[in-house]
Every structure is written in C-alpha cells, then in structure tokens.
Amino acid sequence: MITTTVDRRHTAERTFTFPGPWLGGVSLIVGPCLLLAGTLLRLGVPFFFPHQLAEYQRQPTLISAAYAIFLSGTIALWPGVVAVATRVGVTRPAWALWGGSLVMFGLFARAFHYGVNTFAFALVDSTGLNTATQAVSAYYGYREWVASSLSLAVMLGWIVLAIGCFLSRTLRLLPAIALALMSGLMIGVLKGSTWASAAQVAGLTVALVPLGVTFLRHANRPPRNTVLWAMPLLLLFIVGSIVLGQLG
Numbered sequence: 001m002i003t004t005t006v007d008r009r010h011t012a013e014r015t016f017t018f019p020g021p022w023l024g025g026v027s028l029i030v031g032p033c034l035l036l037a038g039t040l041l042r043l044g045v046p047f048f049f050p051h052q053l054a055e056y057q058r059q060p061t062l063i064s065a066a067y068a069i070f071l072s073g074t075i076a077l078w079p080g081v082v083a084v085a086t087r088v089g090v091t092r093p094a095w096a097l098w099g100g101s102l103v104m105f106g107l108f109a110r111a112f113h114y115g116v117n118t119f120a121f122a123l124v125d126s127t128g129l130n131t132a133t134q135a136v137s138a139y140y141g142y143r144e145w146v147a148s149s150l151s152l153a154v155m156l157g158w159i160v161l162a163i164g165c166f167l168s169r170t171l172r173l174l175p176a177i178a179l180a181l182m183s184g185l186m187i188g189v190l191k192g193s194t195w196a197s198a199a200q201v202a203g204l205t206v207a208l209v210p211l212g213v214t215f216l217r218h219a220n221r222p223p224r225n226t227v228l229w230a231m232p233l234l235l236l237f238i239v240g241s242i243v244l245g246q247l248g
Contacts, residue, residue: 021219024083028212031077032205038070039201042193049120049136049190056121057129064121071114074107080208081107081161083215088164095164102157109150109187116189136190151187158182162207171207178203
C-alpha cells in the first residue's frame with residue numbers, strides 16, 4: 001500500500017492508503033481462491049499443450065472456464081501483493097521492494113501467457129485441433145524476449161516476498177513457507193495442472209486468505225451513504241465493462 005499525508009487547507013491532516021485495507025483484503029481472499037479453483041478444474045488432464053488443446057476440444061466449457069478463472073485470480077491478486085509488500089516494508093523495506101516487484105512482474109508474465117492460451121482455444125474452434133497444436137508448437141520455437149525474460153522473477157519473487165513476510169512478522173513460519181511454494185508453479189503457454197501445482201496454489205491460499213481476513217477486520221467501515229451509492233455504481237461499471245468488452 002502506498003501512503004501519503006495530505007494537508008487540506010492547513011486545517012486537517014488525512015492519510016490516504018493505496019490500495020487500502022478493503023481492496024487489499026478482498027484481493028488476498030478472492031485472488032488465491034480463484035487461482036485454486038482454476039487449478040483444480042484442470043486436474044486429471046495431461047500437463048502439456050497438445051493434451052490441453054485436445055481436452056478443450058472435448059470439453060470446451062470446462063477447460064475455458066478453468067483457464068478464465070485462473071486468469072481472473074491472477075488479475076485479482078495484484079492489489080493484495082501491493083498491500084502485503086507495503087506491510088512488510090514498514091520494517092523490511094528492501095525485502096518488500098524486491099519481493100513485491102518480482103511477484104508483480106511475474107503476474108504480468110502469467111497474464112501474457114493466458115492471452116496466448118485464449119487465442120489457442122479460438123484456433124481450435126476456427127481452424128481445428130491440428131492447426132492449433134501446430135501453431136502453439138511454433139510459438140514455443142519463436143524467440144519471444146519480454147515475457148520469457150520474466151521467468152526468473154516468477155521463480156524468485158514469491159521466495160523473496162515470503163522471507164520478507166516472515167522477517168517482518170507479517171506471516172509466521174509455516175504460512176511463509178506455504179507462500180514460498182508458489183515459486184515452483186510452472187509458467188508458460190497451456191501448462192496444465194498437477195497435484196504439485198495444486199499444492200503450490202493451496203499454499204498461496206493458506207498463506208494469504210487469513211491475512212486478507214485480518215486486513216478486513218482492521219479496516220474502518222465506510223459510511224452507510226458511501227456504500228449505498230458506491231455499490232450500484234460498481235455494479236453498473238462491471239456490467240458496462242462486460243458488455244463493452246463483448247462488443248469488441
């Protein structure tokens with residue numbers, strides 16, 4: 001969370017925190033749960049991309065939902081990562097800076113790969129399984145420099161952040177170890193789920209969901225009037241975003 005103190009007309013000081021305990025807390029609960037759900041939905045399908053595409057052809061609704069849910073969790077997790085890094089930074093700023101930054105870079109890389117996944121599924125629908133499989137195989141031989149260069153960040157980020165969480169007493173030892181397990185989660189295009197990946201994402205859930213609950217418990221409740229106008233506006237924004245996105 002990013003904190004700043006604002007002097008408003010020299011009469012009062014107010015502290016603004018980003019993303020704040022509400023957004024950060026909800027992110028720490030929703031993000032890991034979505035990641036775990038998406039991971040579990042793909043269990044039982046062989047790991048590599050030809051099998052993932054073949055399973056999509058057999059069960060398009062299930063597989064597309066599994067990948068979409070995982071992507072939703074990846075996107076939903078970033079405010080929680082910022083909130084955790086800020087808490088760690090109170091006493092361990094270097095660990096917070098490196099851990100939070102590396103994890104965020106890793107989330108960007110995962111989002112990129114899930115965009116490729118979605119395109120591959122569209123190829124199965126439009127051109128057939130064989131063509132889609134050949135296209136993904138060709139992608140693996142293509143020299144992509146940006147997202148592939150973030151692989152080290154993906155592997156190290158969760159370890160560094162977990163150490164910072166333990167040293168700053170944001171997490172105890174066992175939850176910190178559970179958080180560090182995420183460093184082993186495979187990254188790439190159309191990578192399926194294994195029992196190892198399920199355990200790794202479960203570790204993320206065990207570490208971050210209770211922390212998210214703690215964030216929410218200590219958050220100041222917003223005024224009732226704010227809730228009454230903010231909730232319909234948020235709902236309208238979500239519906240509008242979905243409709244606009246489907247219109248292209």
